[in-house]
Structures are given as structure tokens and as C-alpha cells.
Amino acid sequence: MVQLPSSLPTVDFAKFGDGSSQEAREIGRQLFTACREVGFAYLINTGIPQEQVDGMFSWSGKLFTLPMETKMKAPHPPEGRKDRGYSGIGREQVSQMVFDAEELKAIRHGKFPDFKEFFEIGNESSKRIQNIWIPEDDFPGFRAYAVNFFNTCREFQVSKLLPALAIGMDLPKDFFLHYHEDAENKVRLLHYPEAPTSVFESGEKGRIAAHTDFGTGTLLFQDDCGGLEVDSPSNPGEFMPVPPVPGTVLFNIGDFLMRWSNDTLKSTLHRVRAPPRKDGDNGVTKERFSIAYFTVADRDKTVECLPGCFGPDKPKKYEPIKAGEYLNMRLNALY
């Protein structure tokens, strides 16, 4: 296995091919092991072209420097489950598994607000929920580029990622594909603006509070700023840095897949903080960009405990659930 400068496992997809070889099986085992033990892995040789990732970051940079009134031509609707378009600073405060309205309100008005803005893009051909775009005249070319990027991530998800996980769990190669036909996935372009380092140190502002993702899994691309941290599997409560490594993509499991797998796979807490102060950084923490691609199961499908994840010494912990019911509960809790 390739060793990167981080304690997270790395999975190399170079030899995955169509998923039928012995090498592909080994890649699947590595992915499964990483998801079971850590819930996070660096992926390399995914086939997602680096130029396209760089290009998406460059569009994201342009997007967030647009005047506020232009960004607000594509506002995120008030309902949490209509998660498309632009959300300004303060719009979302992530919280860990809190669904009670009063409690959510308290958290939102509490300290450590996430100091971030983001733009969300879903499947262009979705019948359920439309994308919300800045008018083409105000931001020409963005829509086509973002749609293409979404499709590239989706292609990796269906041709390699989900098949590898299935093979690694001794399931038929296309097992997960049957539950992910609608592609109701989402690209989220994130921008954490620069701010005096002191406001991060005092806790007046944060970047993204500790949380788990709630879908099937997430691909995450980060710029060179740093600050992402993942809860240590061996020492819960202790967060370890997950530095950006050029040419890699991070993958992490979400709560839905953790539940589906009877908690065999781990959906791990993660957060973004201001990176540690460096000598001569003049007391300002630079801005950070990241791009997440969240994958979710088809809303109308009901999932039951995955084969191989229960047995006489491991009883099923959860009732079958419709993916849509689960996702709505989680999305509405966010805003």
C-alpha cells in the first residue's frame, strides 16, 4: 500500500479496471478495511482528471468573489431539503445528531459560528429538485463546467467506488448501484474566508464544526490551506490533521451507510479549523477552498441491514428505512 504523509490509509485505484480481476478484489478489500477501521481514506489514481479538479477550484474562486447581489441571484431556498444554490455566511451551522428544534436553535445562536459560504449543485436532470443557477449572463461558462464536474465525480462513483466497496464486502459488484440509480448527489463548493487568526483562536469564529456526513459517502477535494481534521479511531475525541496531498481525493463514509452496515463501516467525525500559525504569517489566516461531492441513495428505496453485517453474534440494530425519510430528517436539521 502507498504511504502518504498522514496516518490515514491510502487506496490506489490504478489497477481497478472493470473490477473483475484479483487486483480489483484486493483494492476492494483495502477500501472496505479503511471504511471499517477509520471511515476515511485517501484515494489515488481515481481517473478523475487533475485539470478538471483544478478547473473547478478556479471557477469556485471566481464564484465567491462575485458581488453579493450576484451570488444572491441564486439563493438557497429556506427549506433545508432544497439544498441547491448559494448559502452565505451563517446560513448553516452543522450540528451532530440534534433533531430537536429548540436545541438546534440554541446551537445556532451559540458561539463558534461556522465562517463559511458555499454553493450547491445537483443532478441537472433531477425531477425532484432543480438546480439554482446564477444567470448565465452574470457568470458565463460556470454552469456547463460545474455540470461536467458533477458528471465526472458520478462516473467515478458508479464505475469504481461503489463496485470496489461491494467487492470488498463480498457483495455482487453492482450491489450498491441498484440503490444509487437516481444520482441525487450534490457538489458543494465551499469557501472559508480569511480572517484574523485571533478570531479563530478565541472561538469567536470557526470553519466547520465537528460533524459526520449523512449520506452514503463523500469525495472531498481540498486546496493547499490545510486545517481539516478527523477524529482518531484509536483515541476518540482526539482529532488528527488530514493534510492536503496533491493528486489525491479523500473519501469518507456517511451515517446512512453506517446504519445500513449495522455500524460495521464508520462514519467518522471531522471538522475544519484554522491551520496552525506559521512564522511570519502576520496574524491573518488565509482563505480556504474545498469541494465536496456527497452521494446519497435513491429516496424511494428501502434498505435493510447489509448482507454480511449481521449474524448470531451481531444482531441487527436498526429497522429497515426508506432512504428519503432518513435524508429529509437529516437535511431539515441543518438550517
Ligand SMILES: O=C(O)CCC(=O)C(=O)O
Ligand atoms: O471543507 C472541508 O474540507 C470539509 C467539508 C465538510 O466536511 C462538509 O461539507 O461536510
Ligand SMILES: [Fe+2]
Ligand atoms: Fe463533512
